Amino acid sequence: MSVFTMLMTVPQVLTIWVGHQAAGVSVISWSAYLLSAVLWFWYGVQKRDRNIYLPCIGWGGLDAAVIIGAVIYA
Numbered sequence: 001m002s003v004f005t006m007l008m009t010v011p012q013v014l015t016i017w018v019g020h021q022a023a024g025v026s027v028i029s030w031s032a033y034l035l036s037a038v039l040w041f042w043y044g045v046q047k048r049d050r051n052i053y054l055p056c057i058g059w060g061g062l063d064a065a066v067i068i069g070a071v072i073y074a
Contacts (some may be wrong), residue, residue: 047074
């Protein structure tokens with residue numbers, strides 16, 4: 001399921017980076033998503049559970065891409 005929801009985020013990243021359009025993107029919301037991914041990553045590493053921490057790497061990358069793009073193209 002995590003892969004599916006990550007794929008649904010890719011169009012947002014492409015809109016920002018390819019189309020240079022970040023109108024309506026909330027940096028605060030995406031920062032909260034990034035914080036959540038970091039916390040889940042840390043928890044997964046502590047529990048040594050790959051099913052938790054591996055998807056968080058993808059989420060962290062996507063969230064960071066949206067945040068950075070939104071700051072640049074706002």
